[in-house]
Amino acid sequence: MNTLDKEFKVAVVIPCYKVKEHILSVIERIGPEVDAIYAVDDKCPQNSGDYITEHCHDPRVKVLFNAENQGVGGAVLHGYRIGLEDGMDIFVKVDGDGQMDPCLVKYFINPILNKDVDYTKGNRFHDIDTLKPMPKIRLFGNAVLSFMTKFSSGYYNLFDPTNGYTAISAVVLKKIPLEKISKRYFFESDILFRLNIAGAKICDIPMDAVYGDEESNLNIKKIMLPFLKGNVKNLFKRIFYNYFLRGFSIASLELILGTLLSLFGVIYGISSWSESISTGYPATSGTVMLSALPIILGVQFLLSFIQADIENQPAISLTRLLSNHR
Template sequence: MYHGKTIGAVVPAYNEADHIGGVIDTLPEFVDRAYVVDDGSTDDTLRVIRDHAAAANEHLTDAPETATGVTLDPRVVPVAHEENRGVGGAIKTGYQRALADGVDVTLVIAGDGQTEPDIVERIVAPVAAGDADYAKGNRLGDRDRDAMPRHRQFGNFVLSFLTKVASGYWDVMDPQNGSTAISRDALNAVDIEEMYEDYGYCNDLLVRLNAVDATIADVPRRAVYEDETSHISLRSYVPKVSSLLARDFAWRLKAKYFDHGSYPVPLLYVLGILGTGVGVAAATGTLLFAVQGAVDAFAVLAASALFVVLAMILDRTANRDLAVTADEAR
């Protein structure tokens, strides 16, 4: 337990036979139950999980009981997907198991060894203390991103901005970071069954959390890259996540504002987006033929940009209390 709270950990793994054993062996002592999910691996990942789980469960003593009366014994629970569902699907399975067991706080720990034990404790702390509903790592601070390749830094900064717009968490960075902790109440509040199952699940979850006014803690952490293999194909990843964020953005505006009778933010966004389309169409059709037409197109684009900026300001103001300051101690 950690500060009187039962702690679960979801460990998604896909073809991580070389790393997953070490992750299980170095689980922090305060983790009461780990759901290690083999996501349809084609190597020996499942066998390694079962072997190391058996060894870990031999030494279990004084297993705690959750709020729902579940005694967390065994400590490490192997879970196997017959088919690969994606990292979000593996995490969804673990979240569902943690909810059923009544665990107070549920972590996500990478199956490739990128989440070091001291990082885990810094991320669980604000949620266990009740200061945040959800906490996540942030590798984009000046001191933390040195080990991250430059192209990943660039991509992450771009996705950070797009996720700010889509999610409403304007003070959150590094949305792709998979080292997270979430409270049981927050898990119950969001519709985990509908959570996106591929890469991009973390962006989707942020949007869902904002719709229920969950508080978020960004926890500075160093980037860790060793010999793990990325399963992300940028050619398919970028279009998928861009499309996901666009859908999530529209869904959040409806769930957070329209459904509660508040219209300024979505109305300004709609005016800005429609105006931009009209302005671009007018510019491409008139620039070559009439100066006046070009001036009119520019005026429409300028007004549209103003609408979008005003929408962002109002959205940020509405969500400013949903970001909390995490302890920055290393």
């Protein structure tokens, strides 16, 4: 562990919903590097909060209750808020269903302790051999969601966006609007978008995919459309914030020119094709070029913009820049 460990208070937040059979085992495996454990009963029908209070005697555990079910994001945000009030410096989010090994906590917090990054996230796709137990529909769904989230969040080097095993610095947590973050299954992807807007540096932590007798509440088929809508919305917001509202660069011009040229070429091409069909006269070579050339140039401009966007990922840790030197 880092030599600065004792200067930082580490908290684990566990959203609890239908995890009664596994929650005590998860808490028992949380190591001494953690100072506080916030178990959030998200209006669990199994009364997991009361169960933890009755059967868990770990002095680090504080049981929190949501008056109504808010989803995984709502439960985690509740834990974040209470932890900030208690003066915690790093927050690790661990699910209560046993799919996340608490022994990995130290690997998630070390890059933040060293102030190299502001946020770490698990990646189950690092080792292909460990993916064999993962259901094929989840494997495909995660691949699609990862592709969408790369564009919407601006973190192109990350994968496995629905992975909820994360750690975040309190310094950057205070810089993002917690009240605006999605409280349901889009929580992990939405917080990546918020982190990019804040300029936070993040990284993936390799981990194995673990599947036992636990029942997942995540249905890939049901969440695919909401995830698509959310990612498209965040993509447009991120581009507007980063390339037009807060700054204007060559990449901004490339995006404008690429979009306008591509639209002109497509619209003019469709119009000319329709006219050619209705009149029976084939389009001239000049008409074809007037449609094709703007599309070719437009695509080149858009590709240049994407390349610039990839290179524009946050490179400096806000935790290093903004935290007080102790």
